[in-house]
Amino acid sequence: MCGLIAVRAFGVSDNLQRRAQHALNTLARRGPDAEALHQVEQAPLTVLGHCRLAILDTSRAAQQPMRCPLTGTTLVFNGAIYNFVELRNELRELGCVFVTDGDTEVLLHGWRIWGEAVFSRCNGMWAVVLWDSSSGDLVYCRDRLGVKPLYLHHDGREATLASEISAIAVMRGGYPAPNPEKLFDFLVTGFSEQGTATFFEGIHAIPPGMVCRMSRTGHFSARPYHQWPEPGSMAPLSAAELRPLLEDAIRLRLRADVPVASLLSGGLDSAIITRVALNASQQPRQALTGAFTYGYCEAEQAPFDETARAAALMQSSGHADLHRIVRYSPIPSADELMALVGVQGEPFATPSALASFRTYRAIREQGYKVVLSGEGADELFGGYPARYLSVAARDALKSGRLVGLVNMLRHRAFPPGLLLNRLVWELPRAPLSTLLRRHRPSADLMSDDLWDSQRHRLAAIQNGMRSSLEDLLRQDQLNNLLPMVLRIADRNSMSAGVELRSPFMDHRLVERALSTPALMRVSERHSKTLLRTAFRGLLPASITDTPKNTGFGHAEQFLVSRLPWQELLNDMPSALRAFLNTDKLRSRLATDNQHSTLWLALSVALWYRKFYG
Structure with a gap:
């Protein structure tokens, strides 16, 4: 788990290595254990940089950039290949000799033996850039879901790949202009990671599941190494199959040579991960030695505090001694809020991100480098009942399935007003525009110039909002909600030097879930039916049978007016009025x-x- 940079100049470039070092310095919090730059031997001028968070094989031998002694191919890698032990055994049978006990060398030998096919063999999360000695190409790739970030900026003279946009800004001498299309979409929908565009003009995210190449002459190409199944193309996932699949994903993600903890709320997802990890902790290189819960200091936030539920789970498991509770006031100082804004790098959809920002720092202060967490469960298994059941109700109404509609309304699993919100998107464009500007503050607060110049984008937004429940679950997993959750989680955890591992992101589990009909994952009564059924018996009924009404950092979502906005909105850059x-x-x-x-x-x-002031 680390930060990386790769820079290639297609002409004369001043001080490339010095600037690359400065850019790498901006990523130091992602990898505080070691850093290095490597300039490749052949033209064009190419520099690879890496800052390391040592998790697997913490010795100096496993540091990066890592060079293949047989070919000279050089690699920088951010992430974790959880099945590296199995892949290394395969490669040894093919004659490979290893000098380290980690996953980076597995990728390097895997590239030599299998080429691009190495990525489809990996179970993990990664952003990889390698200089291929045989072709001179820069090859770069992200994992199937884009858990780990990688960005590209190319101005025709110089191309930069980096784990975060801050490093690209250093290479180009400042941040590019804001992207008005991205700002418009975000203010209308709240989504920040749709597509490859970022909030900065000319900087793009590398798409997940692709192997990309940059040739020595500046030619770019890309092809998929993974494609997600369509609904119905595989057998639906049953509760009986789900449990062993998820248990194996958790066990794989316990592999580490440093202490491992879990992020434990009072809900189902983190309870499953924590209990399974505790049961698996007798295996070699697998030990969960802590569970951390975020809570509040003030009685006012008691309805949102999950510490009692989490403590009860740890008590019932016989591991109360491993439980750690960290408590905060939900209202940050201006400095803390702006530190979060700086770490995130782009606008983000919820102030609840403050909770994980704080928690990962507390976890690292107590000596942990790896944390297991439940990202992806809600999107895979319908964990947002208000969002998904309101769409199911709209679908039932549109198709004339009135009995199903009545049942959903009778169970009161979502506020009836949300059904009306869904139906608004069925209106013609003109009245829809009027309603958005009148009733959605984020749209109303746009400048007239931004609204007028970008309102044509409402056509694509409206089309997405009209999606069926089946399509919406898929979009949330691959395009909407989950990519946003993953970005927030990566920036917050890595800002504290913590590697975050999410068992629900195991591609085997995601494939089966995506091929399972939506109504098998979202019932008329409550969320995550498959998960609840699969883990009854392992967990208390208070967790499997009782939906919780709070979330991680839930109180912060309702306290926006109490944030220290007065001092922060004074003396704002005048150019902001354009947006x-x-x-x-x-x-x-x-x-x-x-x-x-x-x-x-x-x-x-x-x-x-933060970025233009």
């Missing part, structure tokens, strides 16, 4: 009647202040 009506934003924040999308506008304002 936001800052006077109206201040006025809305000062009122008691807060809408959930108000944070979106504030997030944009704070991002602009």
Whole structure:
């Protein structure tokens, strides 16, 4: 788990290695254990840089950039290949000799033996850049879901690949202009990671599941090494199959040569991970030695505090001594809030991100480098009942399945007003535009210039909002919600030098879930039916049979008006007015009647202040 940079100059480039070193310095928090640069032997001028968070084989021999002694191919890698032991055994049978006991050398030998096919053999999360000695190509690749980040900027003279946009900004001498299309989409939908565009013009995320190449002459190519199955193309996932598959994913993600902890809330996903990991901890190189829960200091936040439920689980498992509770006030200082904004690098959809930002720091302070967490369970198994059941109700209404609609409304699994919200997107474009500007603060707070120049994008947004439940679950997993969750999780964890591992992101599990009909994953009564059924008996009924009403950092979502916005919105850069009506934003924040999308506008304002102020 690390930070990486790769720079290639296609002409004369001043001080490339010195600038690459400065860029690598911006990633130091991702890998505080070691750093190095390597300049390849052949033209064009190419530099690979790496800062290391040592997790597997913590010796100096496993440091990067790592060079193949047989071919000269050189690699930098951010992530973890969980099945590296099995792959190494295969490669040894093919004659490979290993000098390290980690996953990086497995990738290097795997490239030599299997070429691009190595990536389809990997179970893990990764962003990899390698200089291929035989072709001179820079080859770069992300894992199937894009758990680990990788960005590209290319201006015709110089191309930079990096784990974070901050490193690219150093290489080009500053941040590019804001991307108005991205700002518009975010303020309308709240989604930040759709497609490859970023909030900065000319900087793009490398798409997941692709092997990309940059030739010595600057020619770019890409091809998929993985494609997700369509619904119904595989047998539906049953509860009986789900449990052993997830248990194996958890066991694989326990592999580490450093202490491993779990992030434990009071809910189903983290309870499954923690209990299974505790049961597996007798195996070699597998030991869960801590579980951390985020809680609040003040009684006012008691309804959102999950520490009692988490403590009860640890007590029932016989491992109460491993439980750690960290408590905070939900209201950050201005400095802490802006530190979070800086770490995230782009606008983000919820202030609840503050909870993980704090928790990973506390975890690292107690000596842990690896944390297991439950990202992806909600998107895979329908864990947002209000979001998904309101769509199921709309689908039932549109198709005339009135009995199903009545049943969903009778169970009161979502506020009936959400059904109306869904139906609004069925309106023609003109009345839809009027309603958005009138009733959604984040849309209303856009400048007139931004709205007028980008309102044509409503056609694509509206098409997505009209998706069926089946399509919505798939979009949330691959394009909408999960990529946003993964970005927030990566930046927050890596800012503390913590590797975050998510068993629900195991590609074997994702494939089976995506091929399982939506209504098998989302019932009319509550969320995550398959998960609850699969783990009854292992977990207390209070967890498997009782949906919780809170989430990680839940209190922060409802306290936007109490954030230290007054001092932060003073003396904002005047150019922000091209995108936001800052006077109206201040006025809305000062009122008691807060809408959930108000944070979106504030997030944009704070991002602009941080990176353009």
